[in-house]
Amino acid sequence: MRVALFITCVNDTLFPGTGRAVVTLLRRLGCEVAFPEAQTCCGQMHLNTGYPQEATRLARHFTDVFAGYDAVVTPSGSCAAMVREQYPRLARAAPGPSFADAVAETAPKVHDLPEFLVDVLGVTDVGASFPHRVAYHPTCHSLRGLRLGDRPARLLGGVRGLELVPLPGAEECCGFGGTFAVKNPAVSAAMCADKVHNVMATGAEVLCAADNSCLMHIGGTLRRQRAGVRVMHLAEILAATEDDPGTGRGAKAGTGSGTGAGTGAAR
Amino acid sequence: MSGVFLGMPAFPENAAAAVQDSQLRFNLRRATRTIRGKRAAVAGELPDWAALRDAGKQIKDHTLRNLDRYLLQLEEAVTRAGGRVHWAADAAEANRIVAGLVEATGETSVVKVKSMATQEIGLNEALAERGITAYETDLAELIVQLGDDWPSHILVPAIHRNRSEIREIFRERMGEWGRPAPEGLTDDPRALAEAARLHLRERFLASEVAISGANFMIAETGTLVVLESEGNGRMCLTLPRTLISVVGIEKLLPTWRDLEVFLQLLPRSSTGERMNPYTSTWTGAAEGQEFHLVLLDNGRTAVLADEVGRQALRCIRCSACLNVCPVYERAGGHAYGSVYPGPIGAILTPQLRRSGTVASRDRLPPSATRDLDASLPYASSLCGACFEVCPVAIDIPEVLVHLRAQAPHPRAERLGMRAAGWVFDRPVRLARAQRLGGRLRRFLPRRLPGPLSAWTDTRDIPDIPAESFRDWWGRTGGGTR
Numbered sequence: 118m119r120v121a122l123f124i125t126c127v128n129d130t131l132f133p134g135t136g137r138a139v140v141t142l143l144r145r146l147g148c149e150v151a152f153p154e155a156q157t158c159c160g161q162m163h164l165n166t167g168y169p170q171e172a173t174r175l176a177r178h179f180t181d182v183f184a185g186y187d188a189v190v191t192p193s194g195s196c197a198a199m200v201r202e203q204y205p206r207l208a209r210a211a212p213g214p215s216f217a218d219a220v221a222e223t224a225p226k227v228h229d230l231p232e233f234l235v236d237v238l239g240v241t242d243v244g245a246s247f248p249h250r251v252a253y254h255p256t257c258h259s260l261r262g263l264r265l266g267d268r269p270a271r272l273l274g275g276v277r278g279l280e281l282v283p284l285p286g287a288e289e290c291c292g293f294g295g296t297f298a299v300k301n302p303a304v305s306a307a308m309c310a311d312k313v314h315n316v317m318a319t320g321a322e323v324l325c326a327a328d329n330s331c332l333m334h335i336g337g338t339l340r341r342q343r344a345g346v347r348v349m350h351l352a353e354i355l356a357a358t359e360d361d362p363g364t365g366r367g368a369k370a371g372t373g374s375g376t377g378a379g380t381g382a383a384r
Numbered sequence: 385m386s387g388v389f390l391g392m393p394a395f396p397e398n399a400a401a402a403v404q405d406s407q408l409r410f411n412l413r414r415a416t417r418t419i420r421g422k423r424a425a426v427a428g429e430l431p432d433w434a435a436l437r438d439a440g441k442q443i444k445d446h447t448l449r450n451l452d453r454y455l456l457q458l459e460e461a462v463t464r465a466g467g468r469v470h471w472a473a474d475a476a477e478a479n480r481i482v483a484g485l486v487e488a489t490g491e492t493s494v495v496k497v498k499s500m501a502t503q504e505i506g507l508n509e510a511l512a513e514r515g516i517t518a519y520e521t522d523l524a525e526l527i528v529q530l531g532d533d534w535p536s537h538i539l540v541p542a543i544h545r546n547r548s549e550i551r552e553i554f555r556e557r558m559g560e561w562g563r564p565a566p567e568g569l570t571d572d573p574r575a576l577a578e579a580a581r582l583h584l585r586e587r588f589l590a591s592e593v594a595i596s597g598a599n600f601m602i603a604e605t606g607t608l609v610v611l612e613s614e615g616n617g618r619m620c621l622t623l624p625r626t627l628i629s630v631v632g633i634e635k636l637l638p639t640w641r642d643l644e645v646f647l648q649l650l651p652r653s654s655t656g657e658r659m660n661p662y663t664s665t666w667t668g669a670a671e672g673q674e675f676h677l678v679l680l681d682n683g684r685t686a687v688l689a690d691e692v693g694r695q696a697l698r699c700i701r702c703s704a705c706l707n708v709c710p711v712y713e714r715a716g717g718h719a720y721g722s723v724y725p726g727p728i729g730a731i732l733t734p735q736l737r738r739s740g741t742v743a744s745r746d747r748l749p750p751s752a753t754r755d756l757d758a759s760l761p762y763a764s765s766l767c768g769a770c771f772e773v774c775p776v777a778i779d780i781p782e783v784l785v786h787l788r789a790q791a792p793h794p795r796a797e798r799l800g801m802r803a804a805g806w807v808f809d810r811p812v813r814l815a816r817a818q819r820l821g822g823r824l825r826r827f828l829p830r831r832l833p834g835p836l837s838a839w840t841d842t843r844d845i846p847d848i849p850a851e852s853f854r855d856w857w858g859r860t861g862g863g864t865r
């Protein structure tokens with residue numbers, strides 16, 4: 118299967134390790150992974166902050182770049198939700214049928230990583246090994262936007278040695294919300310404080326999610342508090358094997374291994 | 385809308401103050417979580433909840449699309465049944481009509497059934513200006529009135545108060561308004577309810593005029609419907625000689641049959657009960673009673689004209705969206721600066737007040753709530769919990785994003801967004817920006833300047849990697865070299 122990776126601007130710039138983990142994982146599962154280098158950003162930040170024109174421009178660019186692939190995989194639930202839910206709305210507001218056609222063609226093929234693994238590839242045991250106590254934060258757009266349900270938990274359940282501990286109040290927002298974190302810092306921080314409190318109560322070593330934006334927010338707070346809990350993207354856990362027990366950031370990652378861990382974790 | 389909120393600062397400042405109030409946060413957390421759990425249980429037990437919710441949405445949409453026709457049908461039916469219908473374009477007109485009707489009875493006081501519409505138009509304050517005292521009879525509304533306070537929740541206006549605070553309010557203020565609180569009043573909920581009962585009972589028996597809202601109006605028969613829990617509504621609706629109901633024009637339902645759907649949706653979403661204790665219905669004037677219906681527009685037809693925003697008019701004021709909202713739970717209701725707090729308030733208030741947009745800046749004189757209204761669509765992390773519980777499927781995040789596009793944007797943000805858009809337009813620009821970031825990463829301060837300091841006040845920023853993903857891919861051929 119010819120799969121295009123949509124890395125997302127945040128992962129591309131700040132969390133390349135997550136991207137390398139996705140590549141490692143998908144290749145291990147037999148996919149041919151392409152990285153269309155013309156890709157940039159899905160436009161979510163612009164749309165959600167009130168700039169639909171810029172968002173539409175970026176959406177047009179996205180549909181140009183990703184036309185023609187069997188599937189597009191992205192390690193971000195909120196970016197996948199942006200393409201699948203918001204692009205059709207942007208297309209309705211935009212003049213002319215060509216953009217709407219492009220959206221109708223491309224948007225349904227865009228999948229968040231856990232969704233792609235479970236629904237498209239049909240696997241829940243990806244051959245990973247990660248002998249640690251892990252709590253999973255489902256993130257709002259995966260949970261209520263994409264309705265991923267228990268797919269991430271099933272994937273983590275298939276990981277050798279991994280102990281999945283339930284996170285109290287898991288379905289509650291962490292308070293990131295893109296520019297919300299900066300526009301309403303007091304409420305955002307209060308929400309994150311409660312999330313961190315719940316994470317600490319689990320006794321987990323690692324907090325996992327399928328979206329680095331939320332992890333950057335929660336992890337940044339954990340690190341500021343020197344809480345001793347690491348945050349890791351789901352892809353990084355699923356990429357880890359007994360042969361490559363490290364961080365699973367791509368066996369052939371070359372340079373930069375270690376820097377990619379900068380999901381704000383306390384290390 | 386009600387004048388009490390005039391001159392309030394924007395949402396972020398209000399919320400920042402509220403977050404510091406640990407008593408408030410404790411009260412809200414407890415109250416919203418209890419009711420949240422109850423709602424989830426009684427909505428979850430119905431196998432056809434999703435179908436009911438969809439039916440509720442369809443009925444409301446159909447009614448809104450044919451509002452003109454159904455309103456005329458309602459007027460005719462109410463008139464036929466001996467009621468009188470008055471049309472009010474805005475708050476001032478509605479208040480004038482109601483005050484005139486009360487004055488015509490020669491009374492100087494009225495009892496009130498809890499009503500959002502009359503709060504929206506600031507009726508109590510307007511009546512007070514004409515020398516008429518309005519007595520609230522809903523328990524929570526009474527607590528707010530006695531405490532000289534503002535409502536902070538649609539269903540439980542005094543949700544920000546705990547019982548010891550309520551006992552203090554009763555002991556100190558009840559005497560000024562009527563029968564004082566009994567000696568030795570404790571903060572036992574039953575004792576507090578009994579004190580309110582005794583206080584209110586005298587009021588009911590002495591009142592000649594009552595003012596209510598309505599949850600629903602049935603166009604085919606001209607029937608009004610009020611759902612409540614305490615029985616105070618039933619008292620107000622039946623005892624006084626004159627009944628005046630002020631109802632928003634969107635509260636219509638075409639037929640009695642439609643009520644079947646909403647009598648299931650509303651109590652389960654609102655109080656988390658299978659059925660509410662009191663459902664009162666009345667058609668026109670009962671014998672020996674005078675009935676007036678004031679139909680209130682107050683910005684609603686303008687909302688109806690907005691294809692995305694109009695779904696807010698489906699709202700049945702159940703308050704489920706408030707009870708699940710993580711922002712409401714921490715900021716409290718007062719931060720929203722309107723009688724409609726929480727997620728529904730964030731989309732309804734700016735639309736009804738028709739302020740907080742770029743367009744209204746030119747059209748309207750500067751209003752005291754302009755900055756507040758502009759900040760409301762941003763009072764959400766877009767987590768979607770509100771949409772999930774809304775019994776009439778209002779996609780609140782969609783409307784929030786829609787309103788954000790119309791809101792005035794700060795200059796620095798506008799420039800930043802334009803610059804980001806420029807970078808994202810071309811992958812080479814993005815790659816260059818990333819390389820620059822990679823080179824400067826060691827110089828990044830722990831605390832960021834300007835608006836971004838809001839991030840680093842409580843969180844560390846992530847380490848910037850030496851190499852972006854795209855550069856790694858290019859250099860290694862996607863890890864194959």
Ligand code: SF4
Pocket residue numbers: 653698699700701702703704705706728770773774775776777778
């Ligand atoms: S928006 Fe929906 S959930 Fe919120 S009060 Fe209205 S009907 Fe209830």
